[in-house]
Amino acid sequence: MNSLRALLLIVRRSLREHALSTTVTVVSAALASGLVMAVFAVAAQSRAAFAGGPVGFDAVLGARGSATQLVLNTVFHLETSPGNIPWSLYKEVSEDRTVELAIPYAVGDNYRGLRIVGTTPEIFTKFEYVEGRKFEFVGYGEPFDGDLRQAVVGSEAARISGLKRGDVFQPSHGVPVSGNAQNPDGNGVQHDERYVVTGVLKPTNSPSDRVIWIPIEGIFRMGGHVLRGTGENFEAQAGAVIPDEHKEVSAVMLKFKSPIHGRRMEDLINRQGKVATLAWPIANVVAQLFERLGWVNRILELVAYLVVLVAGGGLLSSIYNTMNERRREFAILRALGARRRTVFSAIVLEAMTISVLGSFLGYLVYGVIMGVAAAIIRERTGVVLDTFEWHPALYQTPLAMLAVGAIAGIFPARKAYATDVASTLSRNL
């Protein structure tokens, strides 16, 4: 057995001898490590998922106001709509030569807290949420007929509501805000209209999964809905055509023939006066939102660092408190020929071992936190985080914990280093 193996034996025995404090310290190191990894990973993945997730559109055209609110409302199906824009504007941009696809959205209703979006069948036939991938139906499902009271249900919405092909449901007035399906905005009055589900969509891992799609005409004609396309109130009558001038939409989702055409569209919208806002590019709008919310992340990071500091302090004190009882052990080891640096190293190694064990356990904590966070984010927004996606924090944090452990071990190690062999042995005759 060489000195290294002797060192490992000393560390092993000490950890066993102080099993309770070792366990508590390992757990606190694991919580600290897992928390730090999760804070960084959740922040990075949320940003990546929200800013770079499957959107399929380049821009959103909506009522004059906040571009962020517009994107949240139409892309992530959160928050309330900032208002409506006239149908004519939708027609104008949809006919623009730079626009490849323009799809109108109209919101304002829900079913059991799940957002209902009125749109055109093009969302199923032309729209690609990821390049080359359109919405796909489960089984024999099919798009709704734009002139009938039919609905298509997103995968998550189907899971939550239990709706399946052939089911009939009645929408209620109001939209869920902040992704809270249990607390829809509005008065919750149930409409008389009944919609038949024509299909359920396969998961896309995007916020669209939480949506129930119906024909936009259905929103116009929903009982109690008042259209103000021209500024005058207009209520649709059964069987009668709705003149275009009365129609209005919450937003128009735009896909340009080339992403650079967004600039030209901005100019076009600005020429309309203060009637509309173009949120373009969508990823930038989301990125700006994250920039504005950066302080929240910084506070979380600060809390995580503090937890690491507390864990380091706990590690230090748990080992330091054993130093008096272990002074005799060090003196005996020194009498057997162990050098000062050997006992010093044993203590530092012990602290580092606790850190390493804590870091390994930290991956479990990280997995749990990520799992819960991913489930909540998916539940509230439909955005899917990849729990197992690599992030530099996953190796930087354990390394940092190792350094914290080594630093925390230095203080008690100095005490062990300073043990006076002769006097300690004499006192313990």
Next chain:
Amino acid sequence: MDLLHVENLIKDYVSPDGEVQRVLEIANFNLAAGEQVAIRGSSGSGKTTFLHIVAGILAADRGSVRFDGEEIVALNESQRDQYRARELGYVFQSFHLLGAYSALENVILGGAFGSGGDPAFAEELLVTLGLEHRLKHRPHQLSIGQQQRVALARALAGRPRMVLADEPTGNLDPTAAVEALELLRGLCRNQGAALLLVSHDPAVLGAFDRQEDFAVLNQAAKGVTP
């Protein structure tokens, strides 16, 4: 050539009130390789201090302690640690076994810091001492006599050239003391290690051909002060 040669060794202690007290002053002491010597001395006479200096645990104030021709007093602390690890075995009066370790681990550690511990040899020593069924027992699970034997095995685990024994039978009854002494002397003889033992027990001292009286050896005990 002597294995251990001590010459004009002096150790003083400074009391808390600043008074300098000489506890050790040895003009000359020799120990040949493989020789076994018993030093008779009463409690508080400075014999443990003497052993600590010979072992390099304590630094001498003046004088010379040469082991196999090498000056121990001139070594720095780390070198003294290595000297202790490679050349010495130490049996303490109260055994000083490590409570968190098994009997076998205690013995292994006895040789771990020198040329490297030999678990097989450590086990062989314990078997020789009749502790083959107590290898994994921790000290508190052993009788006093068994603890003593583990301490003996530990002192010899590093194949030392010299064993220092400080009242090694002080905690044993007379029968166990004689038995332990025989084991210690036999093990040293078998390994060719010199034995320097201090005791105040006449039964122990009587077993040695060469005995030294520490009261004679230590001039400081005669009232010589600096």
